[in-house]
Amino acid sequence: MTERFGARLARAVADKGPLCAGIDPHPGLLQAWDLPADAGGLEKFALTAAEAIAPEVAVIKPQSAFFEAYGPPGVAVLAKTMKVCREAGALVLLDVKRGDIGSTMAAYTAAFLPAGAELEADAITVSPYLGFGSLAPAIDVAQTQGKGLFVLARTSNPEAQGLQNALLPNGKTVAQDIVDTAAAYNAGVGPLGDIGVVVGATIAPGELDLSVLNGPVLAPGFGAQGATVADLRVLFGPGLPGVLPASSRDVLKHGPDHEALRAAVRRTRDSLGPLENGQ
Numbered sequence: 001m002t003e004r005f006g007a008r009l010a011r012a013v014a015d016k017g018p019l020c021a022g023i024d025p026h027p028g029l030l031q032a033w034d035l036p037a038d039a040g041g042l043e044k045f046a047l048t049a050a051e052a053i054a055p056e057v058a059v060i061k062p063q064s065a066f067f068e069a070y071g072p073p074g075v076a077v078l079a080k081t082m083k084v085c086r087e088a089g090a091l092v093l094l095d096v097k098r099g100d101i102g103s104t105m106a107a108y109t110a111a112f113l114p115a116g117a118e119l120e121a122d123a124i125t126v127s128p129y130l131g132f133g134s135l136a137p138a139i140d141v142a143q144t145q146g147k148g149l150f151v152l153a154r155t156s157n158p159e160a161q162g163l164q165n166a167l168l169p170n171g172k173t174v175a176q177d178i179v180d181t182a183a184a185y186n187a188g189v190g191p192l193g194d195i196g197v198v199v200g201a202t203i204a205p206g207e208l209d210l211s212v213l214n215g216p217v218l219a220p221g222f223g224a225q226g227a228t229v230a231d232l233r234v235l236f237g238p239g240l241p242g243v244l245p246a247s248s249r250d251v252l253k254h255g256p257d258h259e260a261l262r263a264a265v266r267r268t269r270d271s272l273g274p275l276e277n278g279q
């Protein structure tokens with residue numbers, strides 16, 4: 001039987017710590033690395049980052065838009081980058097933020113989750129704003145094929161507050177309702193469910209109750225967007241249970257030197273606490 005994503009993630013985090021390192025080939029970073037703004041520059045950037053960073057972390061998160069921006073050659077670079085990351089032992093969380101009516105969601109799911117797909121990921125980010133139920137095709141595949149989802153709940157950007165903290169007729173905020181719906185899919189699954197949520201590390205403490213989620217929490221906003229390790233501990237609890245703090249630019253800015261990149265990702269990873277295996 002295929003091992004569930006939650007179990008694979010728990011093992012990876014026990015081995016390498018909870019950091020999720022992002023590969024975000026921003027045009028400004030390509031320029032800072034002295035690379036041309038074309039598919040060749042993108043490839044050099046992404047593969048350098050993947051080779052230096054992926055062996056050091058449990059999860060690596062390529063940001064699809066920065067690759068799609070270069071058209072089909074960019075998507076080919078994304079596929080290659082994901083392969084390098086997997087071969088280095090990292091779980092690949094593809095940040096594509098997809099979400100659509102159910103039948104179309106099934107097509108997005110086929111693009112990113114099944115074994116053998118050109119852009120096969122271990123998990124993807126998805127948007128529930130067409131209704132959580134519209135994600136059913138992705139949930140089905142994730143749960144049966146050992147893959148994971150990270151559902152946007154309370155995002156790190158300042159514009160998100162009004163919509164995501166709006167109260168629903170059931171008395172919950174939109175974000176809390178998304179967390180609780182994800183929790184229902186994770187109930188009773190050990191050691192961790194497969195349906196995670198995205199909660200920005202920049203939000204105010206106390207906004208959300210994550211106590212029954214029993215699933216992973218992707219927490220972007222750590223580093224370049226201002227959140228610190230201390231902020232993470234206040235927000236999510238001292239032990240950061242199930243939390244994957246995500247950082248992209250704050251690590252990538254140390255490139256293109258391979259050793260400097262590797263040192264930066266190790267520093268960031270180690271700032272989150274000692275590894276369970278003492279490495």
Ligand SMILES: O=C(O)c1cc(=O)[nH]c(=O)n1[C@@H]1O[C@H](COP(=O)(O)O)[C@@H](O)[C@H]1O
Nearest residue numbers: 063095125155156200220224225247248249
């Ligand atoms: O889903 C995400 O990954 C995400 C959700 C969110 O609420 N905020 C957020 O910043 N992100 C992504 O996380 C990464 C953050 O990058 P840095 O700010 O450079 O660390 C980017 O790829 C964002 O698209």
